[in-house]
Amino acid sequence: MNHIVLVHPAIPQNTGNIMRTCVATNTALHIIKPMSFELDDKKMKRAGLDYIKDLDLHVYESYEEFKAKNPGEYHFFTRYSKLCYTDQDYSDSSKEHYLFFGHEHDGIPKEILKENLDRCVRIPMSDKVRSLNLSNCAALTIYEVLRQQDYPSLSKVEVQKGEEFLYEL
16 A cells, blocks of 8 residues: 655645545555644645545654554655655555655654665756645655556546546537
8 A cells, every 4th residue: 555644744735635635546644743733624624625534544643653553665755865756666566655745844854864865765856946845746756656556446547427528429
């Protein structure tokens, strides 16, 4: 299974968007406290729409608690890494892949990154910006993981209106 891990999230709308992405991709969401908002924040709920009820959500008091409960393949996303996220192998869908994203302003705490330098990766971008929006990063990286796994348990055709929707008059 695949997992997105938010370390100390600060912006409820980002978390709501990530919740929706997790439901769309059958990805579990893990949140490591502290958070700068409550899970019932109306901005977060608005971004997550009515999909939140289908979310596989886990909340932890600390990184240490998270590690104790979740063995697997950890991937830490940081602009400071020298490794590109697309150069990693996520193809084994029998493994638990955890994609870590940090606080919108400060990222993942440096002490966590330093303990995991070989598992730190970055998203390439120009030198004109410091970073991309957190929910965009989570979406594009989980889809790279899923692409490498050939999109397990996801439909490659339209399921709401039917796969023939465009071809019907």
